[in-house]
Amino acid sequence: MLEALSIGQLISAFIILMLAFIIRGITGFGSALIAIPLLALMLPISVAVPLVGFLDYTSAFAHGFKLRKEIQWQPLLPLLPFTLIGVLLALYLFNTMDAQLLKKFLGGFIIVYALYTLLTIKPHTHSSYFWAIPSGVTGGLISTLFGTGGPFYVIYFQLQGLGKTAFRATIATMFFLDGTARIVAYSFNGFYTLDTIILIAVSLPIMIFAMSIGGHIHTNISHQAIQKAMGILLLFSGSALIFN
Secondary structure (H helix, E strand, C coil): CHHHCCHHHHHHHHHHHHHHHHHHHHHCCCHHHHHHHHHCCCCCHHHHHHHHHHHHHHHHHHHHHHCHHHCCHHHHCCHHHHHHHHHHHHHHHHCCCCHHHHHHHHHHHHHHHHHHHHHCCCCCCCCCHHHHHHHHHHHHHHHHHHCCCHHHHHHHHHHCCCCHHHHHHHHHHHHHHHHHHHHHHHHHCCCCCHHHHHHHHHHHHHHHHHHHHHHHHHHHCCHHHHHHHHHHHHHHHHHHHHHC
């Protein structure tokens, strides 16, 4: 697979990863939403999703460990069994659905989330843990298929009314646990080929550098500005996947 990529495509892929993880360093999430639809224009989804999934897993561990005292386990634990159900369902679909159809579904999901981001819809807080059922199943499903299920976890924890620091710690821990399940599943299904492992090894320093940049600038830019920029970029990337 790597032999089929031009130097220009490889450089573009690493620039995409740099941008995605700068955004993650600023906001605490969103790297997969940026990286995967753009990488899917040049890489198979079966390569792009495990690649970004491993990088997300590594960054989530770093965030979660740093803020471990702020983790809110009470709203997090109800998500876990339903997330696992979503992961198992996605593995079945991964092996049965056509790759082009998967791209179209990914593009449609990205556009819907981009509109949600641009409209800045605010959910009501302190809602029931019942929302762990749809959020967990859908988050596990979309995360495993496309690596972009984070919005469902974000919305769920917003519904619980967590504070800023507790939110970042808890969502990072959820991404870590979700990522553990996905990496095990991808490994058993043979998605971590030698080509994917090489891409991960080259991408890890890029991810670390980008996260440090994002961490340094997150205090100097408003959350609303990042939301708008992400929304516009996601609209373009989602549309490109659908019409490519």
